[in-house]
Amino acid sequence: MRVCSLAASAKINLHLEILGNRPDGYHELAMVMQSIGLADEIEIRSLSTDTIRVHCSHPDVPTDDRNLAYRAAALIVEEFPSIAQYGGVEITIQKHIPVAAGLAGGSTNAAAVLVGLNLLWKLGLTQTDLQALGAKLGSDVPFCITGGTMLATGRGEQVSPLPDVSQLYVVLAKYRHLAVSTAWAYKTYRQQFGHTYPTPESAHRQPHTSAQSGPIVSALAKFAQNNAASDTLQLGQLLYNDLEKVVLPAHPLVQHLRDELYRQPTLGAMMSGSGPTVFALTQSLIQAQQVQAALKVALPDPDLDSWIAPFTNTSIRVIRHD
Ligand code: ATP
Numbered sequence: 001m002r003v004c005s006l007a008a009s010a011k012i013n014l015h016l017e018i019l020g021n022r023p024d025g026y027h028e029l030a031m032v033m034q035s036i037g038l039a040d041e042i043e044i045r046s047l048s049t050d051t052i053r054v055h056c057s058h059p060d061v062p063t064d065d066r067n068l069a070y071r072a073a074a075l076i077v078e079e080f081p082s083i084a085q086y087g088g089v090e091i092t093i094q095k096h097i098p099v100a101a102g103l104a105g106g107s108t109n110a111a112a113v114l115v116g117l118n119l120l121w122k123l124g125l126t127q128t129d130l131q132a133l134g135a136k137l138g139s140d141v142p143f144c145i146t147g148g149t150m151l152a153t154g155r156g157e158q159v160s161p162l163p164d165v166s167q168l169y170v171v172l173a174k175y176r177h178l179a180v181s182t183a184w185a186y187k188t189y190r191q192q193f194g195h196t197y198p199t200p201e202s203a204h205r206q207p208h209t210s211a212q213s214g215p216i217v218s219a220l221a222k223f224a225q226n227n228a229a230s231d232t233l234q235l236g237q238l239l240y241n242d243l244e245k246v247v248l249p250a251h252p253l254v255q256h257l258r259d260e261l262y263r264q265p266t267l268g269a270m271m272s273g274s275g276p277t278v279f280a281l282t283q284s285l286i287q288a289q290q291v292q293a294a295l296k297v298a299l300p301d302p303d304l305d306s307w308i309a310p311f312t313n314t315s316i317r318v319i320r321h322d
Contacts, residue, residue: 002046004120005320007039008112009147009312010103011140012170012272012279015216016241018189020197026139026155027186030213032162032220033140035147036170036309039317040105041094042069042112044120051088052077058095061106068106069093071137072113076121079133083121098305100179102273103172104140108315111144115316131159147315151217162217163224166311168232169288171266173257173295173306174277180247185274188246216240229283236267236281247275254278260298264291285310 015032022028047053052073054063065071069091077083091113097105114133118125125133127146134141139156149162216238223231248255254276261269267281282288288308295306 002120003320003322004044004116004318006042006044006112006116007317007319008042008097008108008144009035009315009317010038010097010105010108010309011035011143011147011315012103012172012277013241014220014235014239014270015213016243016273017213018186018193018242021190021194022155024155027190029153029156031152031156032213032216033143033150033152033159034165035149035312035315036172037312038097038103038172038307038309040097040109040112041319042109042116043092043094044113044116045090045092046086046120047088047090049088050077050084053088053090054093055091056093056095058093058099060099061093061095068110068137068141069113072110072134072141073117075133075136076114076117076123080121080123083123086121089117089120098174098176098277100181101174101277102180102182102271102275103277104144104273107138107140108144110134110137110141112316114141114145115318119318119321131157144315148313149220149311151213163221164313165220165224165235166313167227168235168267168311169282169285170309170311171261171280171282171288171291171295171306172272172277172309173261173279173304175253175257175301176303176305178251178253178276180251180275182274185243185247188250189243192246193242232267232281232283239268239270239281241271241273243274244271247271251276257299257304260295261291263298264294266291 017030019028131142135157150159219234261280269280
């Protein structure tokens with residue numbers, strides 16, 4: 001029997017800007033994505049029969065072909081029919097990343113399966129090949145293949161590396177009973193702000209790069225180079241997420257949580273992706289622990305979960321392969 005175990009990291013968005021409509025029905029985006037050390041554990045075992053089986057520790061996550069990890073394995077089987085000789089796979093997901101939380105939990109599981117099967121079945125695929133396959137599964141999957149700090153454009157699938165800022169920490173907080181559908185958040189944004197999008201005629205006259213993401217990209221570069229406290233402060237001030245405009249009014253509890261984190265002595269606080277997870281950036285682990293403790297005092301709600309995680313410069317880590 002052959003086994004591959006991997007850790008699959010969550011991401012946060014330091015910047016999420018909606019630029020307009022795309023002809024394919026998605027939104028044109030400019031995002032700065034960051035991997036963090038909150039990770040699911042994925043174990044892939046080869047099976048002698050040609051089946052794909054998924055087990056997941058989280059009761060709300062489907063284990064059939066709606067699961068992104070399942071879909072990743074099915075995609076590999078479809079793209080490389082000759083691997084049928086190897087049989088199938090059994091995938092076990094130990095969930096630590098909250099589900100439907102704006103942290104790319106499903107996407108990172110799919111990325112781990114692509115990376116793991118590439119090793120298990122000796123496919124010889126490069127990171128670029130894996131990212132291209134990942135884009136067929138979801139817009140965040142190419143980022144999750146490589147991870148670290150990246151600029152993501154297009155519908156989020158076109159990724160390019162940014163300087164490594166993995167010295168920072170993040171405090172994450174989420175109400176357990178709350179989940180936000182990513183599709184709902186983007187659809188509602190289009191309903192409410194679609195009239196502000198550039199028309200196809202004016203869009204093609206505008207440069208493809210975002211006007212707003214420029215400053216945060218420069219701040220990241222400056223921080224990576226100088227490692228100065230003043231640069232982290234600027235980074236915190238430049239956090240941005242367009243989806244807050246629709247998710248916060250619909251979920252006053254998330255707004256309240258964000259306000260509370262914002263009051264704490266941090267570099268800045270923001271909702272991640274389509275939420276409802278809110279995060280605060282800190283300079284150090286100690287500062288993160290102080291913020292988490294203060295949050296528990298300010299909002300003593302047993303339904304409120306919180307985590308501390310470092311920024312990481314990678315997303316998928318192979319733990320065991322034999
Ligand atoms: P994103 O930040 O990429 O928008 P998210 O973190 O908001 O994603 P996920 O945790 O990926 O959301 O879950 C979104 C939906 O996908 C859930 O309804 C969940 O049932 C489904 N899903 C499918 N496969 C998985 C998986 N392997 N892990 C988690 N959720 C999954």
